[in-house]
Amino acid sequence: MKKDLKKYKNKEVRLMNLFNIKLNKTSQFTSKENKNIQKIQWTSENSIKTKVLMPDGKYQSGLAEENIKKLKQGDIIQFERFGFCKLDKKNKNSCEFWFAHG
Numbered sequence: 001m002k003k004d005l006k007k008y009k010n011k012e013v014r015l016m017n018l019f020n021i022k023l024n025k026t027s028q029f030t031s032k033e034n035k036n037i038q039k040i041q042w043t044s045e046n047s048i049k050t051k052v053l054m055p056d057g058k059y060q061s062g063l064a065e066e067n068i069k070k071l072k073q074g075d076i077i078q079f080e081r082f083g084f085c086k087l088d089k090k091n092k093n094s095c096e097f098w099f100a101h102g
Helices: 001-008 067-072
Strands: 013-015 019-021 028-031 048-053 059-064 075-078 083-088 094-101
Touching: 048 067
Parallel strands: 048 094
Antiparallel strands: 013 019, 019 028, 048 059, 075 083, 083 094
């Protein structure tokens, strides 16, 4: 998440289920050890642009793993640290969801 990048800039964090890095303009590997440091989500270079329609009628945008392409319209998934969402539309390079609950 962009807010994680801003919040932890120049600090060591753990990419969930991967390894530790120091967040900078170009992030730097620091270790594999599972330290007691902030854990953040990440996506690969092949991430999919995603937006979620919230109950207030506004959209929240982000990135999701490319395997969301396998979902069918109406499928419900959980985005970590966000909530459950239902797939509404799937386009070639993006997906739109409706927020269900947190």
